[in-house]
Amino acid sequence: MGYRERKYSFKRSFGYAITGVWYGLKKERHMQFHIAATISVTILGLLTRITLAEWRTIWLSIGLVISLELVNTAIEKCVDLVTQEYHPIAKIAKDVAAGAVLVAATVSVLVGGSIFLPYWF
Numbered sequence: 128m129g130y131r132e133r134k135y136s137f138k139r140s141f142g143y144a145i146t147g148v149w150y151g152l153k154k155e156r157h158m159q160f161h162i163a164a165t166i167s168v169t170i171l172g173l174l175t176r177i178t179l180a181e182w183r184t185i186w187l188s189i190g191l192v193i194s195l196e197l198v199n200t201a202i203e204k205c206v207d208l209v210t211q212e213y214h215p216i217a218k219i220a221k222d223v224a225a226g227a228v229l230v231a232a233t234v235s236v237l238v239g240g241s242i243f244l245p246y247w248f
């Protein structure tokens with residue numbers, strides 16, 4: 128049976144997904160920036176004593192950015208698998224995927240600012 132026809136158990140599929148997250152954390156320099164930002168925001172949130180509702184918004188923002196960074200990495204890898212040559216469509220695919228991360232990161236900064244700034248000023 129080819130690997131495409133195999134049905135994996137939930138536990139095994141979960142293991143593959145964790146491997147994917149681990150790859151993103153280890154190899155992607157942008158991901159390391161997101162992790163540093165997550166740690167900083169968590170420390171600031173604890174020091175500022177933000178509310179549970181505010182933590183939920185922060186967690187959603189962090190999840191959105193990190194998830195999109197993982198999808199961006201997956202798209203980059205797929206494009207590289209298809210072509211190592213310059214191709215205008217490869218450029219569009221990678222630029223649009225990177226744009227999705229940029230949009231989410233910008234919204235997260237706005238969310239963080241709108242939560243923290245009123246406490247501080």
Ligand SMILES: Nc1ncnc2c1ncn2[C@@H]1O[C@H](COP(=O)(O)OP(=O)(O)OP(=O)(O)O)[C@@H](O)[C@H]1O
Nearest residue numbers: 155156203210211212213214215217218221222225
């Ligand atoms: N095959 C290609 N054809 C055309 N343009 C490409 C191609 N590969 C990359 N690019 C251009 O170079 C940019 C950077 O691509 P690259 O794959 O190095 O991603 P990156 O953003 O540097 O990601 P990372 O640093 O996380 O690997 C892309 O956004 C795209 O504009």
